[in-house]
Amino acid sequence: MIDSIFWAATGIITLFVAGILVRALRRSTAGTPTDGFDGQVYRDQLSEIERDSTRGVIADDEAKRLRSEVARRLLAADRADDAADAAKPGPRSVPVLGVMALVLAAGFGGYAYLGQPGYGDLPLKARIAEAEKLRADRPNQAALEAALPPQPQLEAIDPEFLALVEKLRAAVAQRPEDLQGQQLLARNEANLGNLIAAYKAQEQVIALKGDKATDADILTLATLMFQAADGQVSPEVESLLQAVLKRDKRNDTALFFIGILNMQIGRYDLAFRYWQEVIDTAPAGSPWLAEARSRIVPLAEVVGVRYVLPDAPAATPGMTPELSGPSAADVQAAQDMTPEDRQAMIRSMVEGLNDRLATEGGTAEEWARLISVLANLGENERAAVIFAEAQKNFAGRDAELAVIQAAAAQAGLAP
Numbered sequence: 001m002i003d004s005i006f007w008a009a010t011g012i013i014t015l016f017v018a019g020i021l022v023r024a025l026r027r028s029t030a031g032t033p034t035d036g037f038d039g040q041v042y043r044d045q046l047s048e049i050e051r052d053s054t055r056g057v058i059a060d061d062e063a064k065r066l067r068s069e070v071a072r073r074l075l076a077a078d079r080a081d082d083a084a085d086a087a088k089p090g091p092r093s094v095p096v097l098g099v100m101a102l103v104l105a106a107g108f109g110g111y112a113y114l115g116q117p118g119y120g121d122l123p124l125k126a127r128i129a130e131a132e133k134l135r136a137d138r139p140n141q142a143a144l145e146a147a148l149p150p151q152p153q154l155e156a157i158d159p160e161f162l163a164l165v166e167k168l169r170a171a172v173a174q175r176p177e178d179l180q181g182q183q184l185l186a187r188n189e190a191n192l193g194n195l196i197a198a199y200k201a202q203e204q205v206i207a208l209k210g211d212k213a214t215d216a217d218i219l220t221l222a223t224l225m226f227q228a229a230d231g232q233v234s235p236e237v238e239s240l241l242q243a244v245l246k247r248d249k250r251n252d253t254a255l256f257f258i259g260i261l262n263m264q265i266g267r268y269d270l271a272f273r274y275w276q277e278v279i280d281t282a283p284a285g286s287p288w289l290a291e292a293r294s295r296i297v298p299l300a301e302v303v304g305v306r307y308v309l310p311d312a313p314a315a316t317p318g319m320t321p322e323l324s325g326p327s328a329a330d331v332q333a334a335q336d337m338t339p340e341d342r343q344a345m346i347r348s349m350v351e352g353l354n355d356r357l358a359t360e361g362g363t364a365e366e367w368a369r370l371i372s373v374l375a376n377l378g379e380n381e382r383a384a385v386i387f388a389e390a391q392k393n394f395a396g397r398d399a400e401l402a403v404i405q406a407a408a409a410q411a412g413l414a415p
Contacts (some may be wrong), residue, residue: 007086016101045070096398133265134136138265143235144229157192158381165192172201179208190224191360191385199224217243217309220359233261256292263299272296272303284313287362291400350374354360361393365401368407375411389412 027240046067053063139147165188174179186201202221206213222240226233233241238261241254248254275292282289293309298306353370355363367390374383387408394400 014104020299043074046074052309127266134265135261135267137281138232138235140226141229141234144232148230151193151195157385162192163348165189176204177208179205182208186220186224187355187358191389192380193385193389195224195228199228207384215248215251216359218244222257223253223359223361231260233264234258250277250281252278252288255282256288259292267304268299272299272305272307275299276289276307279310288364289313290363291361347377348379357386364390364394364397364403367393368404369406371413372411374412380413381410383408383411384413 012182034075040231048146049058049066049070052058053060058066061083083236168181168185168188172178172185174195175181182201182204186198186205189195189198189201194306199221202217202224206217206221209217222237223246225237238258241257241261242256244251245258247324255274255278258270259278262271262274278286278288278292279296282292293312297309350370350373353362353366353373357367357370367386371383371387374380374386390404391401394404
């Protein structure tokens with residue numbers, strides 16, 4: 001209904017303006033300043049003769065003769081004007097009407113191509129109000145999980161590994177206050193793709209730690225819940241992220257996920273601010289730095305901000321081993337270690353990388369590195385689980401998937 005009224009009003013206004021322009025054109029071409037000049041002079045003479053006759057300046061006979069003479073000249077002048085009007089070309093409105101038709105066609109056509117015909121007016125204030133309503137009314141974590149289809153089971157999982165996880169579940173059920181058991185359960189459930197069970201175990205980890213729970217523990221829980229909701233930021237996850245930001249306003253993980261939340265509700269302006277903060281303040285090794293850099297330029301165009309992406313920061317010295325691999329000092333130390341100690345150091349680095357990828361994510365190269373290392377350690381089943389999770393995380397990103405698939409193929413996990 002509103003759409004019909006809009007187009008009707010637009011058409012009426014267009015016709016009205018066109019009529020005014022054509023009318024003005026006809027007036028401008030109807031005659032020149034000298035048209036009808038003689039006739040007006042003769043009419044003035046007739047008026048003058050009447051006044052002189054009334055005052056007695058001229059005799060009645062003379063007045064009658066003058067009237068006849070001037071009237072004859074007036075008739076002749078009128079006939080001449082009529083003949084001139086008949087010989088004049090018509091008003092030059094056809095070219096103007098043609099130009100107007102082209103302008104109207106370009107205007108309506110351009111609006112149909114670039115605009116949104118059929119949509120009502122949506123000013124900025126209304127858009128913000130609608131987005132904030134979406135924020136307030138979005139489903140909670142349980143509702144988001146209930147709306148998802150059943151998740152398919154991961155393939156190529158070692159039955160022995162599954163048996164070990166079953167034993168771990170039984171042990172944790174008997175000893176729910178076993179902190180280390182809950183931590184292992186959360187990690188292994190996540191590796192199996194059982195994200196709800198994983199974050200439930202992580203909730204127990206935080207409860208058991210109490211005041212000693214770290215921001216990393218909370219972010220692990222938030223990430224697992226985010227994944228369990230298939231990439232939707234629930235109110236519960238938002239509360240966890242905001243709690244971290246209160247203590248560390250530059251935490252790159254929390255900033256990035258709050259940006260995702262604002263993207264999901266349509267507050268692209270706020271998402272841009274959060275991701276710009278990630279780009280400006282995140283450490284060089286942050287996985288969210290690369291993510292924010294890859295998304296912020298098109299987001300800036302949507303927001304209407306002229307944004308120039310800064311140069312990527314170089315890797316900083318002192319980067320942790322799980323981010324950059326062993327340092328020269330680590331290699332030298334490893335040469336003096338016993339085989340058992342060397343294996344323990346490698347295991348520590350692998351577990352550190354695994355934990356970070358599970359909680360914070362990472363680049364395709366880091367996922368590929370973890371797959372390769374696990375395969376070299378003989379843990380092909382676990383490498384297959386990591387490969388399946390990486391394929392899910394990088395779905396639709398062909399260039400990054402190619403890196404991961406190449407590592408899996410070299411490890412014998414993919415053709």
